[in-house]
Amino acid sequence: MTKATPPVWVIGDVQGCATALDTLLAHPEIAAQPEAQLWFAGDLTNRGPDSAGTLRRIRDLGSRAVTVLGNHDLHLLAVAAGIRKPGKSDTFCDVLNAPDADELILWLRQQPLAHHLDGYLMVHAGVVPQWTVQQTLECAQEVQAALSSDAWRERLGNMYGNEPNRWRDDLGRNKRLRIIVNALTRIRMCTRKGRMDFTLKGAPAPDADLLPWFDVPKRATRGEATILFGHWSTLGLMVRPDAICLDTGCVWGRQLTALRLNDRKIIQIEAAGLVPQGLVGE
Template identity: 60%
Template sequence: MSHRDIWMVGDLQGCCRSLETLMRHPDITAGDDPRFWFAGDLVNRGPDSLRTLRSVIALGDRAVSVLGNHDLHLLGIAAGLRKVGKSDTFDEILNAPDAEALLDWIRHCPLAHYEHGHLMVHAGVLPQWSVADTLELAAEVQKDLRAPDWRQRLQTMYGNEPSQWRDDLDQEGRRRIVINALTRLRMCDAQGRMEFRHKLAPTEQDWNDSGLLPWYDAPGRRTRDEATIVFGHWSTLGLLMRPDVICLDTGCVWGRSLTAVRLGDRKVVQVDCTDQAGADC
């Protein structure tokens, strides 16, 4: 299929009406059996996580979704490793008659997806990693998540340390840093040391005051000249389109918009959440 028929879609987070409105947009329906790449966080915080998840699953091989931190949070709750937060909207999924099948589908999603010179992850990529490194490391964690004993393996994947990549990390450290980079990263320092408290849009003052900068501007980032990195996760950053990076998270669940970008020509389609989806947000 031509890369012109691929639409890259930002964080859904349970906003199913917005997704349905987006899928009816004439620029998207005009395509010849379009494909969709979802940037992760299909579920949570929005009002209809179950229907959103089913809608994406129903697309079959026309869709690929990378894992986001909220998707992993759902797996952690199902495994008894995480507590349900007051803003979590997982109950319908966990209580569904086919809950186990839904969880199986989620845990078989990739952490990174590469095609046509574009690498999609939910959050970010450490500066030390090439595209090949990223895909290899993602595959290691994916193997654990897809194993029959995935609940036990998931136990060692939570925590903020190690915060910086080293080639000699043990298996548990590798799992944790890969998950954190691919699903949680926003800011890091010049050496690629991750910082997870910063959630606002980056400013020059961040770098001057704290030594932090967006992961995609880290010095010596190896993926810069290898691929366009496509990601979500950063609603305060919003739509960002550069030759080397595309951010798709435009805060649908916070009442803003849901964004899709066509891979072939960077055509942008946005659905205004407040006006078009109402109760979704």
């Protein structure tokens, strides 16, 4: 007898909202499926009140949980490594000051930046139009290997900056790592020729040249996989055959969203406002 494939729930940006996550996981439809896989689209930490608790809850799910890293998670790693200083709006000092801080940081930097299964590719922000699914996975693995290495602090320090903003196969190691991180954890808009633009953080607006990354013509992943992503709270819930956005602004007082892959069932938990409304950040 063929073993049934367990259901998969994909969950948008938690960003330290551990109470909302607990409420979501206790929802009758999710709690009734203890065999279900739980995929997290990155940005587990920051801006919310309990980043440490969020990391422990997801880590303790063991093999049930699959997560990819988001830009806020990488920022936490950079602060932990002494590469960057916490910003005024950062709320992950509970991780840095925790008695199990070393364990939480080690677990976080061992997580991937992309996950692919059964026609779905999960990343935090998106992909550059030049990449196929296989290229995306290979590029993500380069960053994961760097973060898992003994030299992770040095490697992470070279991953910050907006340039280069267009993919080329002949980029050197540091430039490769930088553009891979930017594509997988920060991208929103691209030119029609596939050059990333980081100026827009709000909802997509009509533009003669700039397009949401998922609408760029001749995107190589189109037709290969449905891309699952978060990162774009001002875009909000978007469910299309080729792309699904699940960042519904929990930390901005809106919802934490889970979507079941097999039937596109959506469950949303309303979250109390945790920061002033109208703020938008990476």
